[in-house]
Amino acid sequence: MKLSFYGAAGEVTGSNYLLKTTRANVVFDCGAFQGGKDSELKNMAPFLYDPRSVDAMVLTHAHLDHVGRLAKLVRDGFAGEIYATPPTIELAKLVMEDSAVIMSHEEMKFGDQPMFRAEDVAKAVEKFRPIKYNERTQIADGVEVNLVDAGHILGSASVEVWADGRKILFSGDIGNSGAPIINDPVKVEEADYVICESTYGGRTHEPAQEQKKFLDEVVDLSVARNGVLLIPSFALERSQQLLFNLHQLLEEKKIPDIPVFLDSPLAIKATEVFKKFPEYFDNETKSHLDHVQDFFDLPSLKLTRSVEESKKINTTPPPKIIIAGSGMMTGGRIKFHLREYLDQPTTMIFVVGYQADGTLGRRLLDGVKTVDLFGEKIKVKAQVKAKGAFSAHADEPQLISWLKGVKSPIKELFLTHGDPKARDLLEVAIGKNMQVEIEKPRFGQTVELE
Numbered sequence: 181m182k183l184s185f186y187g188a189a190g191e192v193t194g195s196n197y198l199l200k201t202t203r204a205n206v207v208f209d210c211g212a213f214q215g216g217k218d219s220e221l222k223n224m225a226p227f228l229y230d231p232r233s234v235d236a237m238v239l240t241h242a243h244l245d246h247v248g249r250l251a252k253l254v255r256d257g258f259a260g261e262i263y264a265t266p267p268t269i270e271l272a273k274l275v276m277e278d279s280a281v282i283m284s285h286e287e288m289k290f291g292d293q294p295m296f297r298a299e300d301v302a303k304a305v306e307k308f309r310p311i312k313y314n315e316r317t318q319i320a321d322g323v324e325v326n327l328v329d330a331g332h333i334l335g336s337a338s339v340e341v342w343a344d345g346r347k348i349l350f351s352g353d354i355g356n357s358g359a360p361i362i363n364d365p366v367k368v369e370e371a372d373y374v375i376c377e378s379t380y381g382g383r384t385h386e387p388a389q390e391q392k393k394f395l396d397e398v399v400d401l402s403v404a405r406n407g408v409l410l411i412p413s414f415a416l417e418r419s420q421q422l423l424f425n426l427h428q429l430l431e432e433k434k435i436p437d438i439p440v441f442l443d444s445p446l447a448i449k450a451t452e453v454f455k456k457f458p459e460y461f462d463n464e465t466k467s468h469l470d471h472v473q474d475f476f477d478l479p480s481l482k483l484t485r486s487v488e489e490s491k492k493i494n495t496t497p498p499p500k501i502i503i504a505g506s507g508m509m510t511g512g513r514i515k516f517h518l519r520e521y522l523d524q525p526t527t528m529i530f531v532v533g534y535q536a537d538g539t540l541g542r543r544l545l546d547g548v549k550t551v552d553l554f555g556e557k558i559k560v561k562a563q564v565k566a567k568g569a570f571s572a573h574a575d576e577p578q579l580i581s582w583l584k585g586v587k588s589p590i591k592e593l594f595l596t597h598g599d600p601k602a603r604d605l606l607e608v609a610i611g612k613n614m615q616v617e618i619e620k621p622r623f624g625q626t627v628e629l630e
């Protein structure tokens with residue numbers, strides 16, 4: 181049996197692994213590359229395997245770096261079925277449709293060739309087959325899988341795979357234990373081979389349970405200053421967690437009822453999907469739902485779907501909270517709000533997610549004094565604050581604890597989905613805690629699983 185790494189090998193994005201067993205070819209995740217200079221070229225390049233030869237595909241979760249090239253795989257001839265949890269299927273559909281729209285706009289504006297089109301997304305969506313957590317299923321000749329809750333975003337999964345008499349475990353993205361709404365990651369006790377993410381190797385977050393406290397602090401500060409609280413946010417999970425935290429704070433009378441704008445059409449649609457799957461929520465959220473009709477319905481929450489509605493946010497006087505994408509401030513509506521409010525010392529930019537090198541979010545965190553937005557030079561007078569408590573990813577101690585959950589001897593552990601430095605740090609930390617042979621695969625590398 182052979183395993184090939186066609187993405188997220190020495191970097192965070194582009195997850196894509198091909199497992200060739202004696203009887204079938206199965207692909208795990210098919211994500212887009214993001215952030216790096218050459219990411220567009222890598223996304224447009226042909227697959228290094230023939231999509232027509234793939235029998236089945238498993239999707240761990242709906243983030244773009246796991247699903248972003250799936251419609252392209254289908255366009256290029258993949259004819260099998262795509263297995264994922266029901267929430268992942270619905271969220272992945274939104275994410276793929278959203279990226280098809282963005283690419284078609286770029287095609288109209290700049291003549292850029294899109295990676296795929298809306299019709300490819302529609303074809304991909306037809307191939308989805310739902311499997312719930314813990315429903316062991318045969319997906320190809322001689323290949324069975326079981327999805328377990330990875331606690332990363334709604335519906336996210338780690339994948340147990342049985343093939344050729346061996347058991348392989350793909351971590352997917354492991355969540356941050358204690359995060360609201362979703363359950364904590366489930367540990368798997370047995371595996372011969374493990375493929376594990378390493379996003380936050382070398383890092384320890386503040387506890388996720390403190391999210392609410394940190395949010396309380398920045399809201400209070402913004403109210404005291406009569407300023408604008410800008411929260412650049414990823415559309416899936418983070419936005420819903422922020423709304424949930426705000427709802428709890430308001431209910432506990434810790435913050436005043438100030439206007440909150442959810443200024444992201446994708447986040448609004450994703451929130452609708454969340455409402456459909458209450459059985460996937462953790463106990464805290466379920467019990468909160470017992471006495472609240474709908475925890476997304478903040479009294480002063482405004483959902484701004486159209487561009488006109490988004491522009492009107494400026495006319496509401498501070499204090500106010502604006503949650504908008506994109507999460508790393510590389511595009512989306514947050515950039516318009518930054519142009520409006522970055523030069524005001526009363527503004528707080530609250531960073532709640534991973535900021536890759538080279539992104540505007542990273543530069544602001546690094547303390548740049550001016551930024552270029554839409555051809556204008558804007559002075560940065562706003563306060564920029566970041567909290568790792570809001571991360572959707574496990575930190576290093578949590579990754580090690582998840583790996584230690586495997587009680588059987590691991591023949592080989594492959595570290596993926598991390599920048600080289602984070603991956604090296606995690607390798608060292610694992611070496612201190614466990615007896616296991618560790619591999620750090622390169623892009624395009626194939627390994628034999630005996």
Ligand SMILES: [Zn+2]
Pocket residue numbers: 241243246332353
């Ligand atoms: Zn993810």
